[in-house]
Amino acid sequence: MSTPSTTGTAAAARTTSVPLDLLYSEEEDALRAAVRDLLTDHCDPAGVIARTESDTPHDLALWKSLTEGMGLAGLLVPEELGGQGATHREAAVVLEELGRAVAPVPYLTSAVVATEALLAVRTGAPPGGRTDAVVGTGGLPAADALLGELASGRRVGALAVGLHIAPGGAVRTARVENGTLHGELTGVADAAVADVLLVPADDGGLYAVEPGAVTVTPQVSLDLTRPLATVTLDGAPGRRLGDAVPAVRRALRAGAGLLASEQLGLAEWTLTETARYLKERTQFNRPVGGFQALKHRLAQLWLDVVGLRAAARAAADALATGRDADLAVAVAQAYAAPVAVRAAEEAVQLHGGIGMTWEHPAHLYLKRAKADSIAHGTSGAHRAALAELADLQAP
Structure with a gap:
């Protein structure tokens, strides 16, 4: 049996030497399937378009299903506070599926960004868990009480x-x-x-x-x-x-890192739907997807999306393990926005006339991709951060 000091040394060695695993686990695949099934039933494109035309853009019924029904708002919250005690990898899988559906729910803002801010406050609290301020519900520290409410979905x-x-x-x-x-x-x-x-x-x-x-x-x-x-x-x-400073920094880092997974889901949906449409649409008695120029465009886009998947998964894993998280997040966001925007633009163009209509959901993905391209920092800002982290600044 190893002594405590030997065990600690071995654990530290594993932490630094375990190779990066970007593959999805069985649990992550099962989570993806469950979320996709729910979104297929309750978040169809026509419904999302209709909601954007109303005074209630957020789908609170869908949010309730995701939170109270599946417990997804509490993935990052410790179990002792009523959460799932999962990691950023699982949250990333959820965001991939929400990105595929352009779901109008506040998952990124509440279950990730606000939650991470509260977790940072809790981590930085003095021994005993209390902050220098107010005690919240039931005698718990205010941050703990809020984390429990956000995890349950009772609050956004x-x-x-x-x-x-x-x-x-x-x-x-x-x-x-x-x-x-x-x-x-x-x-x-x-x-x-x-x-x-x-x-x-x-x-x-x-x-x-x-x-x-x-x-x-x-x-x-x-x-x-x-x-x-x-x-x-x-x-x-x-x-x-x-x-506020450590809380905001941690929250924005997690938001930027997991936003890449949302952008991945968006890019995957637009690529898949565009390829499907080009196989069905014919011109000169041939599927237009067989034209060489279009095949080249789709092939290049597929390569870009594969690269985005690697970057997004690496960011989620780094946030979960704490290994080089700043670097991995900067890489993911430097790469994600241009790929997601290009995928959405190609979807609109390659769908032809129908892609320009309000009834087709392509415009939802283009708008989300363009908005995401400046969310939590532009790709240029992240490239600058990456250059500083890697000590490769321009002269």
Whole structure:
């Protein structure tokens, strides 16, 4: 039997020497199948298009099925807080399927970004688990109570930071005056449906704010399935949860890394549907998919999507294990946006006239791809971060 010190050394060696495994496990494949079946039944393209034309772009019935029915909002939350205790790899699988369906649910914003911010607060709390602020429901620390509510789906959370902000980027904060919060925060994704807003403030704290205490004004957004809003705080009360800087940084890093999986799902759907359409559409009594020029375009796009899969899976695995997470996320986001946008553009073009119509869902994927291309930092911003991390800056 190994001594404790030997066991620790062996564990450390395994952590640093285990080769990267990007293959999907049986559990991940089963999770994918379950989520895809649910989305097939409850998130058809015609329904998504109709919802974008309404005053209720979020599909809260679908959200309830994903959260209360399948427990997917709590994948990243520890079991002792009511979550599933899973990893970012499983969350990435869910986001792949949500990307394939362009599902109008706040999964990325609540189950990933807001959850990661709260997990960072909890990790940084003093011994005993309490922050320097308020005790929440049932005597638990406020962050723990909120994590349990987000994991169950009873609440939707949103980090009040512009969707365009990259990990480590400059964040606009609210002002703390006389014990209340003041200011205007723009570009906040899914704020309209949030039950709790996590607001960074100029005193360095992260505050939980009830939506009834603020004014949420919708902003014009290209992607109607993930609406943006301006959050105005005018003397809003809030519960200080902990330090904002590490919480926001961790949340945005996880959001950027797992966004690549959503972009992967989007690119896969557009490639698959475009190839299927080109096999069915005929011209000069031949399927147009047999034309050499189109085959070359699809072949190149397939190679790009395969590369995106590797980058997205590597980012999810790095977030799950903590190995080179900053580097893997920068690689994934430097690559993901151009591929997803090109795949969606090719889908619109190669579908011909029907691809330009509102009734066909191709425009949903193009809008989501274009909006995602600036979400959590542009590909250029991530390339710059990657150059710094790899010490390969331009002269």
